[in-house]
Amino acid sequence: MSWLSRGREQTAEHLRIAAAAAAAGAASYDSPAALAKSLRYSVHFINARSGTLPLAAVANARKLTDTLGEIIETSSVRPLDVYTTVAVASTLNDYLPTTLKGYLAVDPALRDTARGDGRTPTQSLMSQLEALYRSAEASLVATRNQDADALMTQGRFLETKFAGSDLDL
Numbered sequence: 274m275s276w277l278s279r280g281r282e283q284t285a286e287h288l289r290i291a292a293a294a295a296a297a298g299a300a301s302y303d304s305p306a307a308l309a310k311s312l313r314y315s316v317h318f319i320n321a322r323s324g325t326l327p328l329a330a331v332a333n334a335r336k337l338t339d340t341l342g343e344i345i346e347t348s349s350v351r352p353l354d355v356y357t358t359v360a361v362a363s364t365l366n367d368y369l370p371t372t373l374k375g376y377l378a379v380d381p382a383l384r385d386t387a388r389g390d391g392r393t394p395t396q397s398l399m400s401q402l403e404a405l406y407r408s409a410e411a412s413l414v415a416t417r418n419q420d421a422d423a424l425m426t427q428g429r430f431l432e433t434k435f436a437g438s439d440l441d442l
Contacts, residue, residue: 303362305348311365312342318370325377327395333402334373340409341365347416354419357412364405372401 301307316338323331341361347353353361376384376398384394392400 303358305345305353308345308348308358308361308365309342311362312338312345315341315365315369318373322373322377325381326373327398330376330395330398330402333399333406334369337364337369337402337406337409340406340413344409344413344416351419353416357416360408360412364409368405372398372405 316335319326319331319334319338326334341364344353344357344361376394379394387393388397
């Protein structure tokens with residue numbers, strides 16, 4: 274497949290995902306409902322190809338999708354910030370599928386053959402999945418810290434509101 278036709282295929286896939294999210298009543302391409310739908314699609318894609326992907330890659334990809342799922346679930350408490358939303362949407366709709374499809378496009382006989390940089394396509398797949406996971410994990414930690422900060426701010430507000438004024442003499 275040429276790089277040009279691959280780009281058209283990816284664009285068509287993004288349009289299908291966006292259309293499916295809209296049909297499901299999602300407000301937008303990056304709404305929590307649309308992200309959850311993309312997550313389900315990614316999990317299905319990984320599971321359906323578990324026989325052709327290395328076992329460790331399947332485990333790492335599912336660890337990644339589990340982490341992305343945790344991030345999406347936080348939107349039930351408080352809306353995701355724009356940076357987290359973009360990171361999750363990009364990972365689910367571009368980075369992860371591109372990584373997995375790129376690996377699957379490699380001739381199976383060449384997947385464990387070292388390339389110019391000394392690494393095999395399988396090693397490259399694993400390092401890409403690890404990089405995606407580290408990014409998702411950092412987003413999850415930031416989201417949790419933001420939740421903790423919001424709770425602390427609410428606590429200070431309530432203390433000030435109901436404990437009396439700081440101006441009382």
